[in-house]
Amino acid sequence: MRPQEVAFVGLFVVLLGAVLFLDRVVPDHRSSTKTDEAGAFVSTGWYCPAPNGEDLEALMSTANLGRSPLAVRQLSVGEKKESDFAQARVEALHRRSIPLRQFNIPNAVGVTDAFGENSTAALTVRGRGKGFASSECSPQPWDRWYFASASTVRGEDHYLLVANPFREEAVVKVRLLMPDKDVVPARLKDLVIPTLSQTAVYLPDYYVENPSFGVELTATTGRVIVSRYSAVNRGGVRGLSLDLGVREPAANWHFAGGEVPQNGEEELILVNPGDREALVEITFPTDSDQVAPQDLSELPVEGGRQVTVDVSDHLPRGTKHGVVVTSSNSVPLVVERRITAPVEGGRGIDMVFGVPRASQRWVVPVGSDVGGFSSLAITNPGGGEATVRVSLISDDGPARPPELAALTVEAGRRETVDLTNLLRREMATAVVEATNGAIAVESQAVLGDPYSDFAFTAGEPVAVGGRP
Numbered sequence: 001m002r003p004q005e006v007a008f009v010g011l012f013v014v015l016l017g018a019v020l021f022l023d024r025v026v027p028d029h030r031s032s033t034k035t036d037e038a039g040a041f042v043s044t045g046w047y048c049p050a051p052n053g054e055d056l057e058a059l060m061s062t063a064n065l066g067r068s069p070l071a072v073r074q075l076s077v078g079e080k081k082e083s084d085f086a087q088a089r090v091e092a093l094h095r096r097s098i099p100l101r102q103f104n105i106p107n108a109v110g111v112t113d114a115f116g117e118n119s120t121a122a123l124t125v126r127g128r129g130k131g132f133a134s135s136e137c138s139p140q141p142w143d144r145w146y147f148a149s150a151s152t153v154r155g156e157d158h159y160l161l162v163a164n165p166f167r168e169e170a171v172v173k174v175r176l177l178m179p180d181k182d183v184v185p186a187r188l189k190d191l192v193i194p195t196l197s198q199t200a201v202y203l204p205d206y207y208v209e210n211p212s213f214g215v216e217l218t219a220t221t222g223r224v225i226v227s228r229y230s231a232v233n234r235g236g237v238r239g240l241s242l243d244l245g246v247r248e249p250a251a252n253w254h255f256a257g258g259e260v261p262q263n264g265e266e267e268l269i270l271v272n273p274g275d276r277e278a279l280v281e282i283t284f285p286t287d288s289d290q291v292a293p294q295d296l297s298e299l300p301v302e303g304g305r306q307v308t309v310d311v312s313d314h315l316p317r318g319t320k321h322g323v324v325v326t327s328s329n330s331v332p333l334v335v336e337r338r339i340t341a342p343v344e345g346g347r348g349i350d351m352v353f354g355v356p357r358a359s360q361r362w363v364v365p366v367g368s369d370v371g372g373f374s375s376l377a378i379t380n381p382g383g384g385e386a387t388v389r390v391s392l393i394s395d396d397g398p399a400r401p402p403e404l405a406a407l408t409v410e411a412g413r414r415e416t417v418d419l420t421n422l423l424r425r426e427m428a429t430a431v432v433e434a435t436n437g438a439i440a441v442e443s444q445a446v447l448g449d450p451y452s453d454f455a456f457t458a459g460e461p462v463a464v465g466g467r468p
Helices: 003-025
Strands: 033-035 041-043 045-049 057-064 070-078 086-090 095-099 109-115 119-127 131-136 144-150 156-164 170-177 191-193 197-202 213-221 225-234 237-244 252-255 265-272 278-285 299-301 305-310 323-327 334-343 346-353 361-367 373-380 386-394 397-399 407-409 413-418 427-434 440-447 453-458
Touching: 045 119, 045 156, 045 225, 057 070, 057 086, 057 109, 057 427, 070 095, 070 197, 086 095, 095 427, 109 119, 119 237, 119 361, 119 427, 119 453, 131 225, 131 346, 131 440, 144 225, 144 265, 144 334, 156 170, 156 191, 156 213, 191 197, 225 346, 237 334, 237 453, 252 334, 252 440, 265 278, 265 299, 265 323, 299 305, 334 453, 346 453, 361 373, 361 440, 361 453, 373 386, 373 407, 373 427, 407 413, 427 440
Parallel strands: 131 237, 131 453, 237 346
Antiparallel strands: 033 041, 045 109, 057 095, 057 119, 070 086, 070 109, 119 131, 144 213, 156 197, 156 225, 170 191, 170 213, 225 237, 252 323, 265 305, 265 334, 278 299, 278 323, 334 346, 361 427, 373 413, 373 440, 386 397, 386 407, 386 427, 440 453
């Protein structure tokens, strides 16, 4: 063997030994996390609830954010069994993707165990004639999950994908929060989620037809990971949405992206799962101004209720903007944005959460391997100008486009960055960093026919140290 080959074999043996040792120590895929000075996590476990369907393509991607090789095991867990795992070495600042159908468990949560470096994971789903969706994966299970938007009307199929990839049974309770009341359907008071399984809770099976409500899911026993999968085909709107739930309400929410469609709807949906009324202020950073509507300066949201705001009532159609939602009396909320808009071949739909705080450094999945349009939205909620640089991590390694090395985002403004020509029909992970100040980041991917849909994905804040 050449010296380089010996070194490679030696490194892989060390990483494999670590994988096997941790597999014995952590046999149930429990996430092992640690916190650094910036408060971000370094995780060895990622969980990606995925919708079931032979006509859907689900792709799980893992990006190595560090400067050393990353050992990964990728598998799926469902139907009370674990699949065989695919093991690989991901080079520094590289990305690896794998289709979940490879593991041959139809209704399953995708799992990535990562050893050795900081990483991030995401899931994309698409179906011909159905749409396209993108979601971050979760670094850990939790006992409470929230969504601001769901429905049981015909033509809108909303599922809660409740994943329990552990060897302890879980029991969950689901509360629905509507504009005028909150209810716990009888069959959702003590729903058993078996071990090593993913349960798709089809909400129309449990509650009468209702156009809009929020969801609070509580695990009274065990721990779960929960995503909401939506397949919409009604009123000329067709598309998919996949969103990992949020684990905690917050008093502040930032949306980097948003655009009032010329022919469609953009809504902000607010849910207050607590008992006290929240008083909410909503402002809209645009590329030229910061709009603060007077009638949104103290919007009341009662405890246990949902409130919907039509953005076109406050901004002209065609306006690209961000959103800042603040609970002025510090009562925490859950906030999502829902957009239906024209796209090549039809009208698409997507829902996305905001993020509870601005940060200096973000990662977010971008692009698609079937082309289309890809962009980043960056907002600066601070009081001073921010200088931002963007790097791209793909299967081929890192790219640092010079035109993205020093972007300027003025205070209280939004900037849009077109990545389409840079990605060239590739999927990637964007690393977005403000060299001064704090920002919020969101990606958008738009696919034409035969998918005719778009997907928004909020960025995930990460530590400043060990930057690409």
